[in-house]
Amino acid sequence: MRTHLSPSALRLPDAAEAERILRSCVHCGFCNATCPTYQQLGNELDGPRGRIYLIKTFLEEDKAGPATRAHLDRCLSCRNCETTCPSGVDYHRLLDIGREALDQQQSRPIKQRALRLGLRTLVPRAWLFTPLATGATRMRRWLPAALADHLPRRIAASGHWPAPRHPRRMLALSGCVQPGLSPNTNAAAARLLDRLDISLEPAAGCCGAIDFHLDAQRQGLDRARRNIDAWWPAIERGVEAILVSASGCGAFVKEYGKLLARDPDYADKALRVSQLARDPVEVFGDAPLERLGQPHSPPRLAVHSPCTLTHAQRLGGALDALLKRLGFELSPVADGHLCCGSAGSYSITQPALSKRLRDERMRALEQGAPALIVTANIGCQTHLDSAGRTPVRHWLEVVDEAFAIPAPPQTPSPHSLSPTQGETHAH
Structure with missing residues (x-):
């Protein structure tokens, strides 16, 4: 499309990038067909094409009303539209630029x-x-229902984390909410990788996405820089990957290179970190899984592949394929590409719409009567489980349990044997 950015918009640091993205859109509307908010609300301005139009108008005319912000806020940033788009429009990046420019002009x-x-x-x-x-x-x-709905039904305690002992080593991003809501997830990854002769070491906390997507992009990038500084000594020592078991965090860490490309002090390091960031499905997908043995009574599973895994990291279908390879039976799930409504803090800032999307996703996930629902992101895990129906867990924990090595039977001490177990007493 043709663009005529205003003089003030042309002074934005990302003006050239915004103009390039706007011009790549051909108005075909394919994006609306897979946009969750457009499907729910039926409003052109609540779909990607409409939001692109709103951002274009704002950058050209230098003005926007409250409705513009409301439509941009209702976007889940699920990036389903990017998977659908035949022109390769970098929609989520344009959304970030538009939101930041809007924040600079008007306060909430x-x-x-x-x-x-x-x-x-x-x-x-x-x-x-x-x-x-x-x-x-x-x-x-x-607690009030509005708060209780955002808490897991159960928090599994973190199990044993093997000490580093292998030449092959990886870092594990701890995350910010995962240590509190699902502390066993990374420990499960560490136990599985230890059996594959890979040591997993905990790394720094928040990836920066929460700040970045809540009107504080500068603070989010500052967190990214602090993470890079914290991880760099281990990278120089030769860790082969940064494992990010929350796909939302993984999607953001994989963007460090692009987001800090103009920072002369961090551009090269950020790019290296993004290249090292890997989701567990990538690591285990390349591993000799036969070394884990056979699963013990694996439950029938339904897989929710998070948007950040399917659309942002372009790993759609990878989790299903991995679980099948491990011997799990998977129940069918309709429209597996659609968003559950979690979307980071979206379930808190847009609770009604988020809950509608959650309930639709649960109906699709439960259609095949699975024993468990598994996912790859702590936000999706907590949000879906808040429905109080079929339990939802991270796939790493379920695989860890299914392949756990049974503890050897303990031989009782001779001093603890009863007369019927040990030597019969003479009368």
């Missing part, structure tokens, strides 16, 4: 600002979030 209502600041203050700090989440989960029956 005070309630929205307070909510977003509260989330940015609490969520990225695992040392604060974890004890609060643990305490709230124990007291969930007394």
Whole structure:
């Protein structure tokens, strides 16, 4: 499409990139066919083509009303449209540029600002979030439904994490909410990789996505820089990958290279980190899985492949293929490409629409009567499980349990044997 950016828009750091993306769109509308919010609301401005038009109008005319922000806020950033688009429009990047430019021109209502600041203050700090989440989960029956809905039904304690002992080593991004809501996920990955002669070592916390997507892009990039600094010594020592078991975090870490490309101090390092970032399905997909043996009574599973895995990381179908290779039976899931409504903080900032999307996804996931639903992202896991129906877990934990080595039977001490177990007493 033709563009005529305003003088103020042309002064934006990302003006050239925004103009390139806008011009790549041909208005075909294929994106609307797979957009969850367009399907729910039926409004052209709540689909990618309409939002592109709103951003274009804003960058050309330098003005936007409250409706523009509302339509942009309702976008899940699921990137389904990017998978569908025949022209390769980099929609999510244009959305980031448009949102940041809009934030610079007009402030949000005070309630929205307070909510977003509260989330940015609490969520990225695992040392604060974890004890609060643990305490709230124990007291969930007394909490308001709006809060209880965002807590898991159960928090599995972290199991044994093997000590580093192999020449092959990887880092594991700890994340911010995962240590509090699913602390066993990375430990399960460490146990499985240890059996494949790979040592997994914990790394720094929040990836920066929470800040970046809640009106604080500069702060999000600062977190990315701190992570790079923290990981760099291990990278120089030769770790072969940065394992990110939350696909939402993984999608963002894989973008470090693009987001910091103009930073002379971090561009090369950021690109290297993005190249090393890998989702567990990639690591285990390349591994000799026969060394794990045979699964013990594997449950029938339904797979929810997160948008950040399917569309952002372009690994659609990889989790299904891996689980089949491991010997699991998978139940069919209709429209597996669609979003569950979690989308980071979306379930909090857009609760009604998020819940509608969750319930539709649960109906599709439960159609084949699975024993468990598995996913690859802590946000999707918690959000789907909040429906209180079929249990939802991270696939790494389920695989770890199915392939766990049974503990050898313990031989009782002679001193503990009863007369019927040991030597018969003489009368």
